[in-house]
Amino acid sequence: MSSHLIRFHLAARCRRVWSGGLLNGHAIHQELMRLAPDNLGKNPRQRAGVLWRAEENSNGITILAQLNQPPHSDRLADDFATDVDQRELTPMLNALTAGARVRYRIAANATKRHGNSASEEKKGKLANLHGTEAELWWLRKATQAGLHPLEVTSTVLPDILGAPTKDRHDKQRTIRHGVTRFDGIGIVTDPDLLHTTVLDGIGRARTYGCGLLSLGPA
Missing domain, CATH: 3.30.70 (Alpha-Beta Plaits)
Structure with a gap:
């Protein structure tokens, strides 16, 4: 593709x-x-x-x-x-090899879902991650994508607005998606998996400007 x-x-x-x-x-x-x-x-x-x-x-x-x-x-x-x-x-993605060093950038919607230990108001809802928690989220996602980050710099960006929706009271509201940009250098561990991940994107809110992973020579 x-x-x-x-x-x-x-x-x-x-x-x-x-x-x-x-x-x-x-x-x-x-x-x-x-x-x-x-x-x-x-x-x-x-x-x-x-x-x-x-x-x-x-x-x-x-x-x-x-x-x-x-x-x-x-x-x-x-x-x-x-x-x-x-x-x-396509030529750049096809040229990826295991062990190659690359620069990466991604603006992502780093989130976690509140578990049963959370209050009733928060239980099951998504929460934006920041700081160390956000960086750990990215390290996990990158590793699963065939990229081993050697360094990471995270930057909190302004929220981005999603599609209008209605709450349980039938009132219209617009969801705000938190955005964190991750920049750094990494080593390709699985070229095919990383290629597929670049095509598919990472994380939530891909429709609204999150999840595009960009690679370049380091």
Whole structure:
């Protein structure tokens, strides 16, 4: 399966992807699905392999989006994306070898589910992880993905908004997903597994800008 990366600047005038000072992951997801073919049936994001990440820099917000097929970049709205660039990731992923050192970056929704020892209010609900707990979460996920981190730097990023939903009182609310970015250097332990993980993503909230694992030479 092929893999393609598209990178662009989020247009400064695109206000529809912001809400209350936070990025609206649901709105960005809807825009990015224009990159995928039509008529994908059920679970179109998974079938197109759409994963994405927002990165803030001195020029504003850069969006990186990954798909398992060539993206239809001409479908992106002019008031959403500028300076669009794309490249194929397949050669790099196919070249992964056991023992190779790589740089990695991922913005992830590091969470745990409260167990039976939690209060009734929290029992069974998800909690965002921070600091050492978040880094341990990433080390476990990376190891399961065929990557052995030699170092890790975690950075808490602003929450990102998900799709609107209704609570038990039938009131509409929007879920906020916690985001932590993990950067570092690691050693490839299982190239095939790591390749598959890059295509599939890691963790929760993949629709809303979490889970895209980027690799590069160390």
